[in-house]
Amino acid sequence: MIKILSSMALLSLFAITTACSSVKPPNSLATQARERIIQAESIGADQEAPLELREASQYLSDAEASMQRNRHEEAQLLLEKSLITSELAIARTNSQKAQQAAAQIEKDLDLLRRESTPNTQSNSTFEN
Amino acid sequence: MRKFIMTSLLIPAFLFGCASTPRDNSQISSLQQQIDQLDTNPEGKQYAPVAVRQAQESLDKLKTLANKGSKSDEYQHQLFVTEKQIEIARETINQKQAEEVVATAELRRKDILLQAEQQQSEQARSLAASMAGRAQALEQQVSDLQAQETDRGLVLTLGAVLFETGKATLQEGGRRTVTKIAEFLNQYPERNILIEGFTDSTGSEDFNQRLSEQRAEAVKELLVLNGVEANRIEVQGHGEAYPVASNENAAGRQQNRRVEIVIGKENGARVSDRADEF
Numbered sequence: 502m503i504k505i506l507s508s509m510a511l512l513s514l515f516a517i518t519t520a521c522s523s524v525k526p527p528n529s530l531a532t533q534a535r536e537r538i539i540q541a542e543s544i545g546a547d548q549e550a551p552l553e554l555r556e557a558s559q560y561l562s563d564a565e566a567s568m569q570r571n572r573h574e575e576a577q578l579l580l581e582k583s584l585i586t587s588e589l590a591i592a593r594t595n596s597q598k599a600q601q602a603a604a605q606i607e608k609d610l611d612l613l614r615r616e617s618t619p620n621t622q623s624n625s626t627f628e629n
Numbered sequence: 630m631r632k633f634i635m636t637s638l639l640i641p642a643f644l645f646g647c648a649s650t651p652r653d654n655s656q657i658s659s660l661q662q663q664i665d666q667l668d669t670n671p672e673g674k675q676y677a678p679v680a681v682r683q684a685q686e687s688l689d690k691l692k693t694l695a696n697k698g699s700k701s702d703e704y705q706h707q708l709f710v711t712e713k714q715i716e717i718a719r720e721t722i723n724q725k726q727a728e729e730v731v732a733t734a735e736l737r738r739k740d741i742l743l744q745a746e747q748q749q750s751e752q753a754r755s756l757a758a759s760m761a762g763r764a765q766a767l768e769q770q771v772s773d774l775q776a777q778e779t780d781r782g783l784v785l786t787l788g789a790v791l792f793e794t795g796k797a798t799l800q801e802g803g804r805r806t807v808t809k810i811a812e813f814l815n816q817y818p819e820r821n822i823l824i825e826g827f828t829d830s831t832g833s834e835d836f837n838q839r840l841s842e843q844r845a846e847a848v849k850e851l852l853v854l855n856g857v858e859a860n861r862i863e864v865q866g867h868g869e870a871y872p873v874a875s876n877e878n879a880a881g882r883q884q885n886r887r888v889e890i891v892i893g894k895e896n897g898a899r900v901s902d903r904a905d906e907f
Contacts, residue, residue: 578706585713592680592720599727606734613738617745 526573527564530580534561537587546590549597553590557583656708657695660688663715667722676729677721684714764816779891781901782820785810787848787888797843799851807848810890811855819896822862824848825889825903829882830869842866844888863900871903 538557546554560583567576664684667674674681691707777784791803799807814822826841845864853859874881893900 578702581706582709585710585717589713589717589720592717592724596720596724596727599724599731603727603730606731610734610737610741614741614745617742618748 526568526571527577527580530577530584531561531564531568534564534580534583534587537584537591541587541590541594544591544594545598546594548594550590550593553586553593557586557590560586654695657688657692660691660711660715664688664718667715667718674722676725677718680714680718680721684711684718687711687714781823781891781903782894783892785890785892787890788883788886791888792844792847792886795840797840797847799847804851807851808855811852811857814852814857814861814892815855817892818858818861820861821893821898821900822852822857823891823893823900824852824862824864825891826864826866827871827873827885827887827889828869829872829885830876831882834868838866838868840866841868848888848890865902867903 534557538554538561541550541554541557560579564576564579564583567573567579664681667677667681667684687707688711691704691711694704694707777786787803787806791800791806792798793800814820824845826843826845828837828841830837832840842864843866845866849859849862849864852862869876869885872881872885873887874884876882876885891900
């Protein structure tokens with residue numbers, strides 16, 4: 502009876518530990534995540550989206566730690582987080598750069614508009 | 630008994646393994662609102678259709694997970710991804726709109742220059758119109774000064790009343806008149822001018838000759854003071870010669886005491902002498 506009970510307990514314990522773990526380590530996803538961070542850095546995300554870049558790097562290193570402990574499903578999710586955060590860092594960097602260029606252009610056009618408009622005071626009145 | 634123990638052991642296993650998520654509908658509707666608001670900019674979604682669609686698909690997946698009552702981890706993960714996707718869509722729209730500003734900059738620059746050009750030519754036109762108006766007004770004023778068109782040119786006569794009696798000094802009224810004439814002459818900077826002085830026959834010939842020259846000279850000085858170039862102006866005194874009326878009566882003598890300003894007909898040509906007329 503006790504034998505049966507303990508084997509049942511072991512079985513349920515096994516069920517707990519294997520319930521949420523996948524088999525293969527997500528190596529190609531890890532490579533993608535690393536490459537995406539490098540891509541973000543290369544376009545200047547460290548300047549324009551430093552928070553997102555740091556967040557993405559943190560998720561990547563967390564994922565690498567999880568993989569070393571064979572917690573591959575956890576690593577998979579962390580890598581997905583790292584990837585999407587890198588995407589955001591890239592989008593924000595591109596957006597910031599485009600907006601800065603647009604703002605500079607608006608400034609230039611405004612200056613041009615003011616310089617090219619003749620002042621209306623030059624029409625002097627004639628006195629007799 | 631055995632059955633009971635088995636089930637009692639298995640129930641906590643399920644509970645720990647995959648805890649079901651609390652359905653948070655307010656969270657989902659808030660995210661849906663954020664996606665809808667990407668369109669508050671006119672045609673906002675058209676700038677980033679792919680990113681917006683990905684965000685919507687991400688949210689749809691989250692909704693499915695919430696309805697299935699999926700395990701918390703999966704739901705939280707999808708929530709994270711959805712929030713990031715929405716942010717990416719927002720930044721992509723911002724980026725595309727800014728890039729449109731950059732792309733159309735050259736067109737707008739040309740538009741500004743074109744408008745400025747039009748405005749300038751309009752101003753030039755209105756300035757020309759006002760100059761023409763001024764010239765007309767001056768000509769009208771000058772015609773009030775007994776202007777007379779002759780073969781030698783336009784002749785303006787300054788009557789004796791403009792001078793102090795027996796002197797070459799212009800009175801206040803005379804100064805005003807000469808100032809107006811200066812303005813008129815400045816409108817025609819290419820025309821040469823001859824100033825001729827005349828007197829009546831009262832007094833010695835020498836005195837009258839000198840007085841006529843001095844009066845003509847006084848008019849010249851005032852014209853020069855008012856900006857007329859001195860080298861355009863020639864001065865002649867004729868004394869009591871060339872009377873325009875009889876010296877027998879006071880009214881005639883007053884007419885004879887005068888200064889005439891002749892404005893040449895052609896640009897740069899010297900005003901011909903009075904003697905040439907005869």
